[in-house]
Amino acid sequence: MLDLTPNTLCAMLVVVAMLVIASVTQLLLRSRLSADGYLELKQRINSWWVMVGVVFTALMIGPTASLIFFTILSFIALREFFSILPVRVTDRRLILALYLAVPLQYYWVGMGWYGMFIVFIPVYLFLLIPFGLLMLGETKGFIRAVGSYQWATMTTVFAISHVAYLLMLPAEENPAGGGVGLVIYLVFLTQFNDVAQYIWGKKFGNRKIVPAISPNKTWAGFLGGVATTTLFGALLAPWLTPLPWWLGLGAGLLIGLAGFIGDLTVSAVKRDLRIKDTSQLIPGHGGILDRIDSLMYTAPLFFHFLVYTTY
Template identity: 85%
Template sequence: MLDLTPNALVAMLVVLAMLVVASITQWRLRSRLSPEAHLELKQRINSWWIMVAVVFTALMIGQTASLIFFAILSFIALREIFSILPVRISDRRLILALYLMVPLQYYWIAKDWYGMFIVFIPVYLFLLIPFGLLILGETKGFIRAVGSYQWAIMTTVFAISHVAYLLMLPADQNASGGGVGLVLYLVFLTQFNDVAQYIWGKKFGERKIVPTISPNKTWAGFLGGVATTTLLGGLLAPWLTPMSFWQGLAAGLLIGCAGFVGDLTISAVKRDLRIKDTSQLIPGHGGILDRIDSLMYTAPLFFHFLFYTSY
């Protein structure tokens, strides 16, 4: 079992309290919303209960369970990408091999082998994926296939695996929150940033940033959400991380901006492929990619910011 610090445990209870408030609010709004809008809101909140329960259970069971959970998350996300990309029939053997790289990447984390963790996908697989396609002998669509597969495994496996590696950082250097506190800090701020940008955009948003990609993204939403996330990052940093208030402000700013880019990037992918959601796995949310699009960008950036400033 992971060593849950009092601060990390309180953070979990706060998240659960927020879900209780959301559930009560949804119940009270049932007569004010249309049946369709109320059903979507109910589905979203119910899905959040399930997602939070699964994540918290994995974190509380222990390090191995947490690594397995994040490995499964990466596997499902990678599968979603391959299910929406125009994959060539000749590439199926290579795609199968890429699925097998998921447990290997998390094996480096379990062994706390940082050197291999940090170069395995961005260096070795980056070079081997084109070679694997060459062996298959299909040249039509070669460049698109190489770029698609490299980007897919970088975002869904390499990027997300940084969340899991937070649990391996020396716990004695973060007495306030431990590894669980670092994960909670990153994941909570990333998801909170999405909500904050949505609320600010709904309240004050008029000028759209990139209407051809995401019509709901406005300058007011972006700036308001990032400012809120930055402030919250500073306030939570001394409580859950080894960072100071001022370092937390920088981390919050980084998470706010990176989360926006991640969300917008997956929106562009869906626009290109002319789909609304990456799947229907999570009622009210869409697919795993729809839910972790921001995390794919915030995780590696926050990890290295924390690594080089606090460890």
């Protein structure tokens, strides 16, 4: 099993307590919400219980279970991405081959082979994808296909694998939280940033940022959410990470900004493809990509911020 420090156990209990409060609030709001509004809220909270339960179980079982979990997560996300892309018939064989990149990338993570982990997809796979498409002999739509497949593997596999690699960093460098503490810090702040921006936007948002892409994104929601996430980043950093509070401010700010960009980027993808959600896999939330859109941007940025400031 992974070594869970008192701080990480306490953080898990805090998250569970927040879900309990959300569930109780949901019951209290039943008479004030419409039937559809209450059903959506209930589905979202129930889905959060399942997602938190799965993540925490994997983290508590140990590193192997955690790696398997993130491997499956990337696989489902990559499959979901390919399911919404306008894929050429001739490319199906290449897409099947690209799924092999998922276990390979997490194999490098499990080995702790940082050199291969950091270059396998953005260097080797980036060169192999256009070569593979050339071998299929179809030139129409070639540039779009190359860019789509490269970006799909970068976001769903390469970016998300940075979360798993946090568990491989030397535990002695973070006695407060260990690898699990780093994962909880990143994932909690990323998801908290989404919620904070939503609440600030609902309460004070009037001026839209990019209404053509995401009508619900407002300047008040963006600034309020980033400020709140930055504050919590500073408060939680000494508790779960090796970062002092002032570097925690930087980490929180980075997560707030990157989370907003990731969310907005996937919204643009859905607008382009004229879909509301990437799938219906998670009741009340949509698909895997709808849930990890912010994490695809915050994970690699936080990882390298942490490595270059601490390890």
